[in-house]
Amino acid sequence: MKIVVCVKQVPDSWSERQLRADHRLDRDAAERVINDLDTYAVEAALQIVEQHGGETLALSMGPASAEEAVRKALQMGVDAGAVVTDDALAGSDAVATARVLAAAIASLGADLVVMGVESTDAKMSVVPAMVAEVLGWPMLTQAQALSIDGATATIERQTATGHDVVQADLPAVVSVVEKFNEPRYPSFKGITAAKKKTVDVLTLAGLGVDPTTVGTAGSPTSVAAAQPAPTRGAGVIVDEDPAAISALVDFLAERRLV
Amino acid sequence: MTNVIVLADRADGALTKVTLEMLTLARGLGSPVAVITGPGADADAARATEYGAASVVLDPAAATEPVGRDVDLLAAAVAHFNAATVLVASNAAGKETAGRLAIRVGGGVVTDAVGVNADGTAVQPIFGGAMTVTTRVAGVAVVAIRPSSVPAEPAAGAGTVVALDVPASDRRRAQITASVEGQRSSRPDLAAADVVVSGGRGMGSADGFALVEQLADTLKGAVGASRAATDAGWYPHRFQVGQTGTTVSPQLYVALGISGAIQHRAGMQTSKAVVVVNKDREAPLFELADFGIVGDASTVVPALIAEIERRRA
Ligand SMILES: Cc1cc2nc3c(=O)[nH]c(=O)nc-3n(C[C@H](O)[C@H](O)[C@H](O)COP(=O)(O)OP(=O)(O)OC[C@H]3O[C@@H](n4cnc5c(N)ncnc54)[C@H](O)[C@@H]3O)c2cc1C
Ligand SMILES: Nc1ncnc2c1ncn2[C@@H]1O[C@H](COP(=O)(O)O)[C@@H](O)[C@H]1O
DSSP: OOEEOOOEEEEEEEOOOOOOOSSSSSSSSSSSOHHHHHHHHHHHHHHHHHHHHHHEEOOOOOGGGGGGHHHHHHHOOEEOOOOOOGGTTTEEEEEEHHHHHHHHHHHHSEEEEEEEETTTTOOOOOOOHHHHHHHTTTTTEEEEEEETTTTTEEEEOOOOSSSEEEEESSSSSEEEEEEEOOOOOOHEEEEHHHHOOOOOEEHHHHHHHHGGHHHHHSEEEEEEEEOOOOOOOOOEEEESSSHHHHHHHHHHHHHTOO | OEEEEEOOOOOTEOHHHHHHHHHHHHHTTTEEEEEESSSGGGGGHHHHHHHHEEEEEEEEEEOSSSHHHHHHHHHHHHHHTTTTTEEESHHHHHHHHHHHHEEEEEEEEEEEEEEEEEESEEEEEEGGGGGEEEEEEEEEEEEEETTTSOOOOOEEEOEEEEOOEEEEEEOOOOEEEEEOOOOOOSSSGGGGGGGEEEEEEOOTTTTTHHHHHHHHHTTTTTTEEEEHHTTTTOOOGGGGSSSSSSOOSSEEEEEOOOOOHHHHHHTTOSSEEEEEEETTOGGGGGOOOSEESSSOOOHHHHHHHHHHHHHHH
């Protein structure tokens, strides 16, 4: 079993985020970290390999620094890494990203692809489904449990009232939610071992991806305008007492909420 | 007039509020085409027509992988109606549909949109509502619309039923093999509710959530929870509000004993009015409060319910 885990490098979600003049996210304004939701995907992949044997590979697309996110996965225990990096990738949207990840997965080979449910910067939750569609593979989104039996993957997915059990034949793409597991911390041994692991650098030419189908040129979406939203007026903050309760009910009544 | 496709979002065999909102939005852009799928779809055609559907595409068959079937139908509808815009609900299934459809028909996706302009650009809040971004899409624009972004207004459409011949696909697909029903709630659906009352770690226990429910019932709202509360097992996970839970945008969001971590804010920041009760004056959620009470939720909530009931009497 070969499992590819997709990890993205994102600005730390606890930091202030801002847009640059060209409407792209200012990635230098904050510390860059592995998308925390992708560490649940890494944990899921490691657990499957612990149960069934096999190898894991962490894949990222981004600037050269994306290797740091891959290294983090290697420290957690993933066997090897690959980063697709190329100047032509700058400005790629979800569609362009999915094209590149799918091309890399096709070239690396995989029985199972595990991804996070959402990147904390783009916050779209669409790339896993897009990758599956490009590859023509079945898609198991929003897994909160995953098991493999022979050539079949089974997940549980939360619904409005309970959960569904969803199955697909491998190869397949799975996205996992954070209720799935608790990602392990890299051990000292893991950190040392990661230094010896290899991270391959893949280029668009090497993957046979036409550079005009990615980056700003190949991305169907482009930001036309960005404005600060009107700020909400400062709220009323009062200490608990009967007058406060009465004022709150007035507030609700004025807005026809009671 | 250009055709705008709306994929109906349904729950318990009925169109959800966001579907009616999307039809209202589509009317402002062109001629709405409602695509309604799943068992009982035919019965919902009349409702879609009341909200302006000029054309209706129905697929009442039960599918073992509804999203895959929806993508097949939408791709056929885009071709048949020569549509440049497709609206879906911005929830988990809607986003999966959007992503797959954009790849299939050659287009782009905008998620969490709150509007679409006449020129086809989509409007979306980012950074938790601090900025508003307008996005242009080349090719078919597949736009996932957040519930409660526009008011739903009825206006009768022609509702002409159009039959599309979409053969079953031979793609490899996932299959839903079982559906497990949890406890049903008689309260409004969290994602679409006008009022949401959420509790956090400050409610102290599962018993503390009885107070959250009581206030929600007094305000005829839905109950939500922070991840700290769902992780503690005080309330089921599916009621979690936030980045990895449900995104809500109600008229009123009441947060009881919730500190306001960025992941929680991500799911409620665009609420129209925010009320915060927290005993720590420094709790970051007070920054978003239109009305905040620094106090103990276990005494503020009963007093609030009593005062609302006193005035109603
Ligand atoms: C990958 C990831 C995803 C996440 N996704 C989400 C998400 O979707 N949604 C989410 O909510 N969180 C999410 N979190 C967790 C988030 O970071 C916070 O840990 C969580 O929101 C905290 O919940 P809380 O505010 O209830 O608890 P706390 O932060 O512990 O706050 C409790 C608050 O209650 C107050 N309080 C205590 N007693 C009382 C009382 N008697 N009366 C009034 N106030 C009282 C305290 O002053 C405090 O401010 C996520 C975290 C990660 C890492
Ligand atoms: N540039 C990228 N490199 C690797 N994985 C990615 C990248 N972008 C998105 N992903 C994967 O897709 C998931 C969902 O991302 P998104 O659709 O952007 O919210 C993430 O959790 C990652 O697993």
